[in-house]
Amino acid sequence: MTNIKKVSELAGVSTATVSRTLKSPSLVTEKTREKVMAAVQRAGYRPNWLASSVKTGRSNSIVVLVPNLVNPFFMRIIEGIEQAAQEQGYSVLLGDTQGKGMRENEYASMVLSNRADGLIQLDHSFPFSENDASLADTIPMVSVCERIPEKRYPYIELDNYAAGRAVMNHLISYGHEHFGFIAGQRSSQIFRDRFAGMKSVMDEEGLAFDDSMLVGESYQIDTGIEGVRALLDNATRPTAICCFNDDIALGTMHEIHRQGLRIPDDISVTGFDNVRVSAYLNPPLTTIDQPAYEMGRRAFNVLVQMIKQEPLKRSREILPFQLVERESSGPAPSHS
Structure with a gap:
């Protein structure tokens, strides 16, 4: 069976660096991360996340609530979440809520029952039911794009x-x-x-x-x-x-x-x-x-910090935007 030593040889780094890259990728450089992940793929290495989850009492899975899966913008955010999750050994459960409170409650309850470790919300609603609201304050949760009114969860957004x-x-x-x-x-x-x-x-x-x-x-x-x-x-x-x-x-x-x-x-x-x-x-x-993909990655990384109970540097992250001018806009008609 392929082991971590084989990965370290292929990547040209120590086994400790491989382990650090897999468990806490933010602690290594992007260049090292790319080398290690390429070696993991080449070697066909599968980290034993199950043993780790038994030891920590975590499921190594998260829930992502999406108001509309058809929306291509949300899909780009999910790409970023999925990639970051894969790098850290987490699985992602997508909940297509269609903006319905009952669906949100059902998916959110998975975190309360320890079937998932945390939650990323892509809508502006509070996903927990009234009965669960007091428990929800202790749940790792991050908002992307939107902010949940009157709640103090971290959020990743645009200006x-x-x-x-x-x-x-x-x-x-x-x-x-x-x-x-x-x-x-x-x-x-x-x-x-x-x-x-x-x-x-x-x-x-x-x-x-x-x-x-x-x-x-x-x-x-x-x-x-x-x-x-x-x-x-x-x-x-x-x-x-x-x-x-x-x-x-x-x-x-x-x-x-x-x-x-x-x-x-x-x-x-x-x-x-x-x-x-x-x-x-x-x-x-x-x-x-x-930067939808990056928003997804950042949201996942912040969520993992919360799951691991690591202190956050800030609760609000504002990512840059760019106006992309194409041919659909131009001078106002002279007769207007």
């Missing part, structure tokens, strides 16, 4: 306020003054931060806002389709539409084309997330790039 400002500054630089906004879940902190950022730039520029400019309440393609229809019914047609994720933008662009209008000549469109398909839309979508 959504600054990203909202970046989108609006981009469009205003092209001369746009008439906007439409197609939102996702309005009860989430993500919506509040992004919208506040966009609105702050409008206020600074003296541009008016009224409630008819804001439509939509879910992160789905259909939301974009219905949103365009509603916005085009307004007395003043928007020359730019800000979509709160790329799925909404996809529906938005489809409906704008269906209405016989051109992008960006008649209406500019922006998205959020930079999912892979956004670069291949017609025209390619201007959007905010989030």
